[in-house]
Amino acid sequence: MRQAERAIFDLRRGLPILLRDTDRSVLVQAVEGLSDDALAALQALAGSTAQLVLSRHRMAALGRTVDGDAQALAFESLPACEALRELAWTRGARLPAASTARPAERCEDAAVRLLARAQLVPAAIACPVLPARAAAAAAEVADGTLLAVDVSEALRLCQSGSGQLTRVSEARVPLSEADDSRFILFREADGMHEHVAIVIGERARWPDAVPVRLHSSCLTGDLFGSLRCDCGEQLRRGVAAIRAQGGGVLLYLTQEGRGIGLANKLRAYGLQDEGLDTIDADQVIGFSKDERTYRVAHEMLEALGIPKVLLLTNNPGKVEALQRAGINVVARQAIYGAVTAQNQRYLHTKANRHGHWLHDLLNEQGEPASDEPERLPAPGRAPSP
Ligand SMILES: Nc1nc2c(ncn2[C@@H]2O[C@H](COP(=O)(O)OP(=O)(O)OP(=O)(O)O)[C@@H](O)[C@H]2O)c(=O)[nH]1
Ligand SMILES: [Zn+2]
Numbered sequence: 001m002r003q004a005e006r007a008i009f010d011l012r013r014g015l016p017i018l019l020r021d022t023d024r025s026v027l028v029q030a031v032e033g034l035s036d037d038a039l040a041a042l043q044a045l046a047g048s049t050a051q052l053v054l055s056r057h058r059m060a061a062l063g064r065t066v067d068g069d070a071q072a073l074a075f076e077s078l079p080a081c082e083a084l085r086e087l088a089w090t091r092g093a094r095l096p097a098a099s100t101a102r103p104a105e106r107c108e109d110a111a112v113r114l115l116a117r118a119q120l121v122p123a124a125i126a127c128p129v130l131p132a133r134a135a136a137a138a139a140e141v142a143d144g145t146l147l148a149v150d151v152s153e154a155l156r157l158c159q160s161g162s163g164q165l166t167r168v169s170e171a172r173v174p175l176s177e178a179d180d181s182r183f184i185l186f187r188e189a190d191g192m193h194e195h196v197a198i199v200i201g202e203r204a205r206w207p208d209a210v211p212v213r214l215h216s217s218c219l220t221g222d223l224f225g226s227l228r229c230d231c232g233e234q235l236r237r238g239v240a241a242i243r244a245q246g247g248g249v250l251l252y253l254t255q256e257g258r259g260i261g262l263a264n265k266l267r268a269y270g271l272q273d274e275g276l277d278t279i280d281a282d283q284v285i286g287f288s289k290d291e292r293t294y295r296v297a298h299e300m301l302e303a304l305g306i307p308k309v310l311l312l313t314n315n316p317g318k319v320e321a322l323q324r325a326g327i328n329v330v331a332r333q334a335i336y337g338a339v340t341a342q343n344q345r346y347l348h349t350k351a352n353r354h355g356h357w358l359h360d361l362l363n364e365q366g367e368p369a370s371d372e373p374e375r376l377p378a379p380g381r382a383p384s385p
Contacts, residue, residue, distance in 0.1 A: 003149045005190040009119045010147050016042055017114075018137060018148040019107040024128055025137065025148075026107035028053075030115055030122040031088040036081045039125060045137060046127035049074075052084055053108045053124040055116070058286035062087075062095055070104035070112040072126060089285045091271055104232030110151050112286075113158035118262025120385025122286040162190035165299050167294035173198075177179040177236055186300055193254050197300050200239065201247020209330045212250030213238040213312040214297045214322075216255035219262055228269065229346055238312055238335055249304060253299050258282070259291030278350040289354065294318060298325035310373055314350075314357045319376065331373040336361045 007017045014033035021243050027046045029038065043050050052073045059066045076098035079087070086093045095101075104112065112123035131135050140146035170184040175198075184197040215222075215238060218252050221231030223237050235250075242248040257265030271281035279289040298321075301309070308328040311319055312335040334357065339347060344362075351358040 001153050001157045001162060001189075003147065004114070004154040005162060005192075007147055007149045007154065008115055008190070008192070011114060011118050012120065016045075016146065016159055017378045018129070018146055019142060019154060020148055021106050021109055024107065025134070026104075026105075026111070027127045027129060027137070028107070028124045030113035030118075030120050031081075031084050031125055032115075032121045034081050034084065034125060039078075039081055039084075040129050040270055043131060045129075047133035048127045050078055050125045051075075051108070051124050051128045052087060053104055053112050054088065055112050055122045055282045055286040057090065058123065059101070061091075061280075061284045061286075062093065063290060064095070064101065066101065066103070066105035068109070070109045071101045072104045073099050073101050075099045084123075084125070088313070089121050089267065091274065091276070091284050095149035101206070106151050110154040110158065112367075114154055116260075116287070117127065117158050117293065119256075119264065121267075123263065130131075131158065135234075157190075161293070161295055162188050162193075162322045164189055165195075165296065165303065167303060168194075171359065175200075175239055177240040178247075180247075181239075184304075185358045186296075186303070193296075195254050195296055195300065196252040198239070198250040198252060199247075199304070200242045200249065203247070205246045206248055207246055207310070209308050209328075210306050211245045211312060211333075212301070212306065212309040213242065213243045213248075213250045214253060214294060214318050215250055215290060216253050216258065219256060220265075227340045227342040233337030234335050237337070241312055241333070241335065245310075248310075249301075249306065251300055253292075253294075253297060257291050258289075259293075260285070260287050265344070277353070278346055279349060281351050290317065294321035294325070296326060298322060301327055314361075316355055316357065329376055331375045332357075333373040334360070359373045 011018050011030050011188050014025050016029040019028055027042050030356055053070055055070050059071050108126045112122045117123040141148045165186040168185045168187045170182055173181055173183045175181045178200045182199045185194055185196050215235055220226035220230035221229045222235050225232045238250055256262045267285055268281040271284055310331045311329050312333045314334055319329050319332055347358055350356040
């Protein structure tokens with residue numbers, strides 16, 4: 001999958017890539033960072049008029065419910081870059097009347113998925129390469145100017161991730177809440193994403209069902225104590241709760257902003273300041289309510305030899321994902337941060353629209369009612385809230 005992984009870097013740099021299917025090739029580029037000159041150059045190389053490809057979440061934000069995961073929009077007269085950007089992620093933008101939408105073909109679909117994986121706004125410019133221009137495009141591929149990627153490979157990367165993790169390095173790192181901790185770093189095959197397992201206490205003293213927390217990174221909350229979310233407190237309380245039970249593991253997953261990346265999370269915060277909730281804000285930028293998968297977490301638990309866990313979370317999705325992957329989640333323990341004036345709305349949205357188990361906390365309006373572990377049904381059956 002090397003070409004597809006390389007494509008992510010090119011897209012992030014604002015370069016075009018060539019996606020190749022069996023019967024067609026399409027030049028694609030991120031709308032984010034696009035200039036009018038780059039757009040003209042792309043169309044000249046392909047010999048075709050560009051289309052705008054948007055995710056179905058963005059289409060929904062534009063008021064269109066559509067089939068499929070992405071739509072390709074054709075215009076009677078192609079808008080300038082600035083207007084394309086507006087269509088890609090500005091709130092309140094309207095589709096021009098003289099535009100037609102059709103379900104994206106494989107290349108266009110892969111373009112949007114690659115952009116999401118690159119943590120850019122999932123909106124692409126796509127120009128099918130006309131037969132008369134195929135030789136010119138091939139020449140750019142041959143001299144290394146343009147990266148060509150097989151569309152099946154790109155789709156595979158986006159669907160399943162980049163394969164095996166490598167355990168890279170480790171060290172003892174005493175923490176204020178757990179002075180007997182080790183950090184073990186894992187790297188994904190794409191070389192881009194790294195995740196850390198914080199192993200707390202002596203393994204011989206761990207409970208049979210190992211206390212585990214999956215924590216998705218949140219720069220603003222974890223590092224700076226942002227009051228907009230509950231992450232920072234959950235992180236520290238998570239370490240302390242694991243320590244208090246004799247030790248276990250906190251997996252610190254590089255999944256900033258529920259997988260949309262910091263740049264997009266800050267865009268989403270701007271939209272929340274205009275009145276949208278956390279889910280609708282992500283949708284305006286083109287994302288689902290949660291872009292995370294927990295395949296990496298499962299692989300890390302396997303690498304560490306942990307088949308049976310007590311999971312510290314309020315998120316039913318995490319329990320389900322680990323159970324589906326074959327980890328025996330025997331119990332679930334609530335892990336709360338404090339409710340503040342600034343994060344109250346966010347927590348209510350998590351409870352009401354994400355289905356997080358936060359109602360006890362929010363009803364209490366203060367300290368949690370209970371953080372006793374709650375036993376879960378055997379895998380295969382849905383856990384009760
Ligand atoms: N997109 C987006 N992400 C956010 C926002 N606020 C916090 N996050 C991210 O949400 C994630 C929260 O991660 P976790 O605390 O692991 O997960 P959770 O789904 O809340 O589940 P538990 O804490 O285990 O109950 C982090 O990646 C944060 O960066 C927001 O307003 N928008
Ligand atoms: Zn946070």
